[in-house]
Amino acid sequence: MTAKPNVVVVIPARWGSVRFPGKPLAEICEKPMIVWVIEQARQAKQASDVIVATDDQRIFDAVEGVGGKVVMTSPEHVSGSDRIAEVASDLNCDIVVNVQGDEPLMPPVNIDQVVQALVDHPDVPVSTLMVPITSRVELADPNVVKVVVDKRGRALYFSRSPIPHDRDAQSFSAQPTAGGFPGHAGVFKHLGLYAYRRSFLLEFTRMSPTPLELKEKLEQLRILENGFSIQVVQSEHDSIGVDSKEDLVKIERILTSR
Template identity: 55%
Template sequence: MRISAIIPARFASTRFPGKPLVKIAGKSMIERVCERVCSSKTIDRVIVATDDQRIFQAVTAFGGEAWMTREDHASGTDRLAEVADKLQTDLVVNVQGDEPLISPAMIDSAVAPLRDDPTIPMGTLKSAIADWQEFRDPNVVKVVTDHAGNALYFSRSPIPFPREEWQAASSPMSALGVYKHIGLYVYRRDFLLKFAAMPQSPLEALEKLEQLRALENGFKIRVVETDQPCIGVDTPEDVTKVEMLLTNNDAR
């Protein structure tokens, strides 16, 4: 089975323009993401998909593989599908280009169900929510699953709703069994192309969560739990946090 990772990377960003090329402890963020993905035991090929020549040139300069894509894509998934359409591969892993500390083990754990079970079209990750503030935050996407680990729903609202504990907010979060979604996806190539061609679904439009399109059309999403930390870079201040973590890890 051939497994390819594609990292969508745009130069334009409302909060942080040029984010993929920002230096983090001497290396660009996109280089650090590529290094992490290349360390995965399951990935055969890593491609950066971009619409910007500056990112393309930076990736090729450090020896990575980059593909130029159209500028009019509405989402990273559409950019992913453009590359996958020309790619000979069985599985496609969508890795966010703003997570320079992503663990290779996270990628491997997300890939495993689709590698082992040909009936699963799509997979992703979840991790336990640490505190009530995170649980209430609409920027933290929550997910609930069935006993087999298939997603039942994703929402920006607190789900499942802990009716007894909500007012006091005194129960430990570990006792509630609530999870946040981690935006790493694994697709079967043929399903990815089909998924990208589907029209936006009503729940997707309401919650602004693209993965709901798959659920509304009756497709399963296998969700694997991980305890690996996942820190995204959304603002210049986040760069400092990541550099501190890198320094602490190197000192160990």
């Protein structure tokens, strides 16, 4: 890909979260969370456009109300990837970036990183990010997805279990106790930000779920199990997702301290 690619950020935002219904419209410093996400994404230098993909009129109206672009999608989608693929099917672009709708502090540079990874590796259809794991608590947490990569930075595997297992190193104990790792620990957390070549996104979402994907409940394993590569770039910037109302309080503290 020689010319600058046409990049569209698509943010999936559904109303019906089991643990936190209506999460995209949760207020953070008197502003709906989805608006924070849009504003962060718009700051990415590589992004040509930002679109919200939703299944709910309330979210649709909130995005339109701040001048954002929004598309109403089917309520039948089982994943955010399926939702953004519906939007992508009508787009004329090269790359689609999936930014989670519950990450109001997503650093814009992270979006630029995943796009640049596809520019730098024209043979790879998908890119994503990782950051070092620095505590045993994160390593032991199944909600923190781990990733291992090859020498070229391409994903070998993603897992909710601690990987890689170092048989001889005490620091890799999966005991959920406080404490950090030495700098050479070499364990990485996956950040759920993806850049897809548009054509591959449409192909990927037509593939049937695969055994490892179903076992781990990790959709990206479908890509690996079908023999495709995922370029993983190490980022210097972690991101904080919102899974509960307690997380909203943490994020408000961060924003008010800036």
